[in-house]
Amino acid sequence: MAQVGISMKYTFLEYFRSRRFLIMLIITLLIAALLTIIVAWRRPEGFLVSNLGFYSSWWGTSVTFVIILSGIFFGGDAISGEFQNKTGYFGIPNPIRRSSIYVGKWLSAFFAATAILVVFTAITIGNGVYYFGSSGVPYQFGWSLLFAWFYLAAVMGFTFFFSSLFKSSSISILVTVILFLFGFTLIQTLVSDLVQTEPWFVLTYGAGIIGNILSATFPPHSSVVSQSFGPRTITTTVFNATVPEGLAIIGTYFIITAILGLILFERKEFN
């Protein structure tokens, strides 16, 4: 455990010194500032009709983006950088287990991203309190925050997995970005809309519970939607993960990717 702490401490120090944390914090503040200005200026109905609607519109649409960005920022090159930049040659030939290095790096990335999440949460609540008062924070927001934190763990597991899989930092970051920002969404849409099958194997599908818990009534597990395009009517099935299902998907992704990433790092060679 002491060695995990050492790995964690110096990874944290590196985040602060390299301004990585600062840059992510600025990006988060910019996202929050943009939302704050838009809501204050345009006063969109969806945001201001009810307190639940506010948190659903504000938090539900943006927090997953902040989480994915944090995962990429802190985890994207955490392991691959050790190979590409040759920093592994400095730390590995010492009496420290690779698993201690991995876990230490993972925890520091997770806690750094958690700090970012806390900042975004504080700004969200600050705005919510401004419009609906301190009693206007719905209990569902607490659940959503908890789910978001679990999702962060799964995203971090995934970024560390890709970081362990590739020796090039840019490739590991690029694959993570493509998968989270486009890949998962595309697979989810294709599977549910075209094949009419529940995309239970897609992480972002499970993460849908972060936003759905903020709905006045939790969306049904599946519903058939018919849309008319001229003479033609297209029927699609819309799937929503239930809370237990969403948690199971997020938990499974976290466990599998964290273990696979660790195994890959244990076996990876510096050559």
Next chain:
Amino acid sequence: MSSLYKLGRYVFTGDNGMPLSDVPSIEAVNLSKRFGSFVAVSELNLKIEGAKCVGFLGPNGAGKTTTLKMFTDLIRASSGEALINGINVHTNKKAALASVAALIETPEIYPSLTPREALRMIAEIRGVPATERNKRIEEAVSEVHMEEWIDKRVGRFSKGMKQRICIASALLSDPCILLLDEPTNGLDPRGMSEVRGIVKSLRGKKRLIFMSSHILSEVSEVCDEVAMIDHGKLIVYDTISNVTAKFSGGASMVEVGLQRPIDAQLVTRNIAKLSGVVSAEQIDDRNLRIRFSGGLDVQERILSDLVKLNIGVISFRAASSELEDAYLKLITATL
């Protein structure tokens, strides 16, 4: 068996915590490494024991760095074992490397850290007591002459400066065993000389140093023994004097520098026939190479005789190419 950090040194202990031995050792047992169909190291068997400096020589791609990487968990052996003080590096890395400091290739240090921070990280990993850390770090940094850079970020350092910090990291915990992979690589001539000085000083402190190098004069200067490897196989492991004697037919060699050109006939008629001289040849008109059989007494007498010949002797030194000759003969033989 495990190791215990005690009074600033590692001692090897058994399961009951009692010290086993003070003799450091590294051992390759049928150690092999394959990268696909390419065999980098082939059933290497080598045991090095005791406080000494062993040079690890071989041409590019011979398997030197691969071997050192297997001893430091940077890569895994395809088969066989890498043992340090009898402990398998692969199965019990923490205990095996507890008494080892290694410098493999040219490691990069996290660019945003200062040498003090980077070295503190290593000191913490190696279990240097908190009360001693600062003192140790400053001593190690002082030894590599980087005091004025100790609180500057590593990202601004040249390759040579980083190499010095890496050497300082190897000195931090007073290790029993040092594994060095071309430690002077990337250093300027002054830095190379300083590193050789450090290695020499460490040799005198009951440490086992296993050092790969391409610079044969460097190995001659700082090492007691030499292990040569080619195509992943060990060719020879012996003392430098035995290896060089074996390949020079038991003769030693000196190079003589002259103030003025020498007549070729004088070399063949007079110098080649001096007592103890096996052969004498001109390198150019002002330099000679003399092979002789015998020890330092013979060497002294030859020098005296040369001076008496009044040929303008201005230098007389053991030829550094002895090891090179042996190396070339051995390596050529395996091609």
